[in-house]
Amino acid sequence: MVDHLANTDANTQRITMVENCFGTTGQPLAVQGRVLVGEGLLTKVCRKKPKPRMFFLFNDILVYGSVIIPKKKFVSQHIIPLEDINIEDLVDDDGLKNRWMVKTSQKSFIVCAVTPFEKEDWLKHINRCVEQLMEKTGRKQSTEHAAPWIPDKMTEICMRCTQTKFNAMVRKHHCRKCGFVVCQSCSKQKFLMPKQSSKPLRVCTLCYDKLVEHQKKELATEVDALSTVGNATMSSGEDDSDKSSDEDKHEQWMNQDPFFLEDHPRSSFHT
Numbered sequence: 001m002v003d004h005l006a007n008t009d010a011n012t013q014r015i016t017m018v019e020n021c022f023g024t025t026g027q028p029l030a031v032q033g034r035v036l037v038g039e040g041l042l043t044k045v046c047r048k049k050p051k052p053r054m055f056f057l058f059n060d061i062l063v064y065g066s067v068i069i070p071k072k073k074f075v076s077q078h079i080i081p082l083e084d085i086n087i088e089d090l091v092d093d094d095g096l097k098n099r100w101m102v103k104t105s106q107k108s109f110i111v112c113a114v115t116p117f118e119k120e121d122w123l124k125h126i127n128r129c130v131e132q133l134m135e136k137t138g139r140k141q142s143t144e145h146a147a148p149w150i151p152d153k154m155t156e157i158c159m160r161c162t163q164t165k166f167n168a169m170v171r172k173h174h175c176r177k178c179g180f181v182v183c184q185s186c187s188k189q190k191f192l193m194p195k196q197s198s199k200p201l202r203v204c205t206l207c208y209d210k211l212v213e214h215q216k217k218e219l220a221t222e223v224d225a226l227s228t229v230g231n232a233t234m235s236s237g238e239d240d241s242d243k244s245s246d247e248d249k250h251e252q253w254m255n256q257d258p259f260f261l262e263d264h265p266r267s268s269f270h271t
């Protein structure tokens with residue numbers, strides 16, 4: 001569909017622009033055969049609140065980042081290979097319209113467009129790019145995905161024990177397996193989930209038990225007795241930083257930018 005753009009000057013210029021906007025904070029994006037299919041400012045549902053993020057759809061990757069200066073400077077670049085992406089269409093929720101979920105093995109999150117038409121455009125293009133990439137490479141789309149994090153404000157009590165009330169002193173934590181908001185005592189353990197991280201991650205009591213159970217079964221069936229045991233480790237009690245690197249700062253420009261304040265679609269696709 002877009003392969004004819006691969007060696008055009010327009011495509012090269014567009015990719016260079018994206019690289020320049022991320023500057024030294026981003027990876028080189030110009031790769032033989034890569035096409036920038038579309039781009040746009042979407043709202044990403046983050047832990048604390050929905051935030052604007054600039055998204056770039058290429059024929060093999062999805063890139064997004066925070067906006068420091070619209071059309072000029074972006075930071076916190078994230079690159080997701082398209083074969084790791086599954087899209088789930090979602091119905092409108094109070095306040096969150098035109099939304100869908102981007103599911104990946106490392107994390108899953110919800111994004112919203114301004115209009116239903118803009119959403120349709122994104123879904124159509126993402127799905128088509130994924131399909132074409134799978135066709136071209138013969139690889140299979142990943143089916144294992146991380147649970148999306150339930151936003152902090154969705155609950156004021158621990159979603160596991162349903163006893164602990166959160167406040168300024170009692171912090172909210174997220175289980176990396178189920179995405180629930182849980183208290184410290186319901187998420188004391190960590191578990192190694194290699195698809196998500198090379199380090200053990202915070203999990204809730206229920207998920208921990210399930211993971212250990214599952215691991216035991218797997219080990220039991222494994223003939224190789226030397227395989228690694230003890231992926232499960234106790235939490236050191238230290239804060240394992242629920243602070244998510246990309247979910248912060250730099251949104252001052254929104255209040256000044258007339259473009260952002262207007263309620264019109266902010267995406268464009270190249271054909």
Ligand SMILES: [Zn+2]
Pocket residue numbers: 158159160161162163164182183184185186
């Ligand atoms: Zn709890």
Ligand SMILES: [Zn+2]
Pocket residue numbers: 175176177178179180203204205206207208
């Ligand atoms: Zn859990």
